[in-house]
Amino acid sequence: MPQSDAGLDPAQEQGLVEAWDRAAAPAARRLMIAAVEAFAARGYHGTSTRDIADRAGLSPAGVYVHFASKEELFYRITLVGHQQTLRSALEAEAASGPAASAAERLRAVVAAQTAFEARHHTTARVIEYDLPCLSPEHFIEVNALRRQITAVVRGILADGVKSGEFDVPDVDGTALALLSMVTDVARWFPANSRQTPEQLGRLYADLALRMAAPHGTRAADAPGH
Amino acid sequence: MPQSDAGLDPAQEQGLVEAWDRAAAPAARRLMIAAVEAFAARGYHGTSTRDIADRAGLSPAGVYVHFASKEELFYRITLVGHQQTLRSALEAEAASGPAASAAERLRAVVAAQTAFEARHHTTARVIEYDLPCLSPEHFIEVNALRRQITAVVRGILADGVKSGEFDVPDVDGTALALLSMVTDVARWFPANSRQTPEQLGRLYADLALRMAAPHGTRAADAPGH
DNA sequence: GTCTATACGTTGATAGAC
DNA sequence: GTCTATCAACGTATAGAC
Numbered sequence: 001m002p003q004s005d006a007g008l009d010p011a012q013e014q015g016l017v018e019a020w021d022r023a024a025a026p027a028a029r030r031l032m033i034a035a036v037e038a039f040a041a042r043g044y045h046g047t048s049t050r051d052i053a054d055r056a057g058l059s060p061a062g063v064y065v066h067f068a069s070k071e072e073l074f075y076r077i078t079l080v081g082h083q084q085t086l087r088s089a090l091e092a093e094a095a096s097g098p099a100a101s102a103a104e105r106l107r108a109v110v111a112a113q114t115a116f117e118a119r120h121h122t123t124a125r126v127i128e129y130d131l132p133c134l135s136p137e138h139f140i141e142v143n144a145l146r147r148q149i150t151a152v153v154r155g156i157l158a159d160g161v162k163s164g165e166f167d168v169p170d171v172d173g174t175a176l177a178l179l180s181m182v183t184d185v186a187r188w189f190p191a192n193s194r195q196t197p198e199q200l201g202r203l204y205a206d207l208a209l210r211m212a213a214p215h216g217t218r219a220a221d222a223p224g225h
Numbered sequence: 226m227p228q229s230d231a232g233l234d235p236a237q238e239q240g241l242v243e244a245w246d247r248a249a250a251p252a253a254r255r256l257m258i259a260a261v262e263a264f265a266a267r268g269y270h271g272t273s274t275r276d277i278a279d280r281a282g283l284s285p286a287g288v289y290v291h292f293a294s295k296e297e298l299f300y301r302i303t304l305v306g307h308q309q310t311l312r313s314a315l316e317a318e319a320a321s322g323p324a325a326s327a328a329e330r331l332r333a334v335v336a337a338q339t340a341f342e343a344r345h346h347t348t349a350r351v352i353e354y355d356l357p358c359l360s361p362e363h364f365i366e367v368n369a370l371r372r373q374i375t376a377v378v379r380g381i382l383a384d385g386v387k388s389g390e391f392d393v394p395d396v397d398g399t400a401l402a403l404l405s406m407v408t409d410v411a412r413w414f415p416a417n418s419r420q421t422p423e424q425l426g427r428l429y430a431d432l433a434l435r436m437a438a439p440h441g442t443r444a445a446d447a448p449g450h
Numbered sequence: 451g452t453c454t455a456t457a458c459g460t461t462g463a464t465a466g467a468c
Numbered sequence: 469g470t471c472t473a474t475c476a477a478c479g480t481a482t483a484g485a486c
Contacts, residue, residue, distance in 0.1 A: 043268060043269075043357075045269075045271040046270040048461065049463080050461080059471055061465095061472080069463080129354060132268075133268075176417060177406050177429060180409030180412075183409065184405030184409055187405075188401070203395055204402060207399065210436050210440070213435075252452090273480085274480060283452075283453095284453055286483095289480090290452070
């Protein structure tokens with residue numbers, strides 16, 4: 001993956017380290033970071049356990065002290081990554097306040113998720129695009145988290161429609177399209193763009209509001225409640 | 226890939242057969258179809274040449290009569306797929322007529338590309354998401370085709386801005402976001418949706434026009450040229 | 451063009467010393 | 469917890485008969 005063999009930048013690594021804090025052994029953390037880099041660069045099947053062990057400074061056998069299998073290592077990364085993503089979305093929505101309009105909540109969530117995908121693009125690439133490599137049981141578990149993320153966006157769109165702030169004929173289809181747009185950032189960022197994650201978040205939030213706003217009015221001018 | 230182990234449906238197969246018509250030997254066609262199915266289901270690295278040979282009804286060695294390597298088989302699929310995609314975009318734009326407005330052209334291209342990604346979702350999944358598995362030389366070649374597809378969208382957006390039909394502060398960023406939305410259809414279709422490719426095309430074309438239209442006016446009511 | 455047989459590196463994972 | 473050594477299976481690709 002030409003644009004994805006870059007290592008984790010400091011901001012990204014800090015985010016991961018925080019999230020993986022409870023993964024007791026330092027070696028387990030190093031393995032997860034090494035695995036994220038390798039999986040992002042070459043995909044799950046394109047990465048050998050030797051690759052991962054090398055990057056983490058361990059022997060090939062060292063992996064199996066901390067993880068029962070390659071799939072389990074991948075599963076841990078995927079699970080934590082999705083939990084982080086969901087938390088980011090919920091926090092962004094909550095931060096816009098209890099009296100926030102649907103437009104404000106949509107802006108907050110889309111901006112946060114977009115910036116998140118950009119900032120953590122290495123991790124995001126792994127957890128967004130290699131998902132089918134999980135075992136069936138783990139796939140189901142992670143998919144439940146994904147559905148919660150979709151539900152956040154769907155809920156905001158539906159609320160906006162109910163209050164008259166939005167004009168969205170197909171809430172489910174629009175939510176899916178919107179999340180496609182946001183998620184795909186991880187695939188190309190930072191190539192093709194000189195923008196910061198925050199700038200990108202603002203652009204995508206604007207686009208999302210345009211997608212949801214009634215024709216003929218600005219979202220901000222829409223009838224509130 | 227739970228949602229991707231479905232075989233090629235008749236419409237899809239016909240499209241492929243047409244496109245691969247010049248691939249002389251019938252066995253070569255069977256191999257390409259078999260490879261598309263296998264790559265879509267398990268990814269490039271997750272697919273063995275034995276898998277492909279089996280699906281095509283050949284022995285493991287049979288592959289190498291028609292393709293020098295697994296990568297070359299993948300490259301042929303990827304190249305033809307991108308050529309088809311680009312042609313589809315150019316034809317859609319041309320079909321909207323020489324005097325078409327930017328809005329009409331945007332609608333035509335987005336609808337066509339979205340329907341294309343849905344209809345050929347098996348092939349599209351392979352050529353959109355396994356691209357980094359190409360050799361560096363082949364990657365560069367295919368990327369040139371991708372840039373042409375991006376250029377079509379960028380051109381329409383820029384024309385619309387110049388004529389006053391559109392209000393797009395960031396043409397490049399918006400084109401990228403728009404193509405992300407469209408491309409990602411291949412990843413999830415037909416799960417999560419009971420819509421036909423054509424219905425989906427109309428929805429996405431509407432969303433694209435909302436993204437580009439000036440705030441406060443319908444695209445169709447925008448000042449013309 | 452297709453087969454059988456096979457070369458030979460790599461893979462995920464384990465055994466057992468330290 | 470980490471290592472060295474190793475296994476059995478599988479990977480891509482080739483040789484040579486038909």
